Amino acid sequence: MKRRDFIKATAASAAVVCGPETALARPNLEPAENAVGMLFDSTLCVGCKACVSKCKEVNSMPPVIEGDKLSWDSARDLSPKTLNVIKVYKDGTAESKDQEVDGFCFEKRSCMHCVDPGCVSVCPVTAMRRDPLTGIVTYHADACIGCRNCMVGCPYNVPQFEYDEAFGQIQKCQMCNQAGVERINNGQMTGCAEACPTGATLFGTRKELLKEAKQRMAMKEGEIYNYPRGDLSKPDHYHEKAIPAYQQHIWGEKEAGGTNVMHISAIPFDKLGMPPLKERSSASIAEGVQHSIYNYLALPAIALAGLSFVIRKNINEDTEDQGGNS
Ligand code: SF4
Ligand code: SF4
Ligand code: SF4
Secondary structure, eight states, X not given: OOHHHHHHHHHHHHHHHOXXXXXXXXXXXXXXXXXXXXXXXXXXXOOOOHHHHHHXXXXXXXXXXXXXXXXXXXXXXXXXXXXXXXXXXXXXXXXXXXXXXXXXXXXXXXXXXXXSOHHHHHOTTSOEXXXXXXXXXXXXTTTOOOOOHHHHXXXXXXXXXXXXXXXXXXXXXXXXXXXXXXXXXTTOOOHHHHHOSSSSEEEEEHHHHHHHHHHHXXXXXXXXXXXXXXXXXXXXXXEEEEOOOOOSOOBTSSGGGOBSEEEEOSXXXXXXXXXXXXXXXXXXXXXXXXXXXXXXXXXXXXXXXXXXXXXXXXXXXXXXXXXXXX
């Protein structure tokens, strides 16, 4: 075999496998075509926890034990029995609502239904799935092998494993659209948005919710705004309230590729325990690196196939030459 043929065959194989962009193979996923979600406005939340108990009712979740009593709404954090929780931010004397210093506010924790979900990316058996139309991230126990990768892949510590069950499963909010519930597929809103008396948890399409959030931010502090309640496409109630001193930041517009559940607040999000996230999703980076590794592992096999082809061609040519000379 000629040296020039060897180099050509190897280079051609490498070109097929490794493009220059392979190490960062894909950008963030885009929001689903008809993405639905929720807007949580912390300045409207009064901490009544109607959303917590409604979530338990809709999802048939048991109460938690508080002291010697069973409670439907006093869970302090997410758990396999609680998929939606209201937490309290307090500073100093905690005198005024929505004030960073000596103030307090409420913050919701539940699955953010990421646009480019880490839990889906790391699940080896597609037990976590993002609906291509609605963007809702659901869990499928029948496929789950209990590896708990999704717990590590989620930047918000959302998936919860049932450690105290013999055949434990993962539990997380599925936006009230899992098998047996399917409120969204049936034209209903989420249980938490339906129960929320103030519109602090508002249901709608991601596009409309983002527009609504930007509209609130664009207004001057103290101006009167008509806040909708329930489903933004058909609110069942409005109430007037002065615009607070919003942080000019919609959590979930861009973080890690964005989320379908977005938050706005008068208190900076780092104070509310949100994680520091860049705009690039970890899923897009991890999958890029992963694909590069697979590609480079495939390279020797493809180079070998190329070499075999060239060697076979040379042998055939030699045989033909010898046949011709005899
Ligand atoms: S625990 Fe289940 S859902 Fe989570 S990553 Fe493993 S297989 Fe997927
Ligand atoms: S918040 Fe966590 S569990 Fe929910 S979609 Fe995002 S990565 Fe998955
Ligand atoms: S129901 Fe609404 S106001 Fe009440 S705690 Fe939940 S989000 Fe806040």
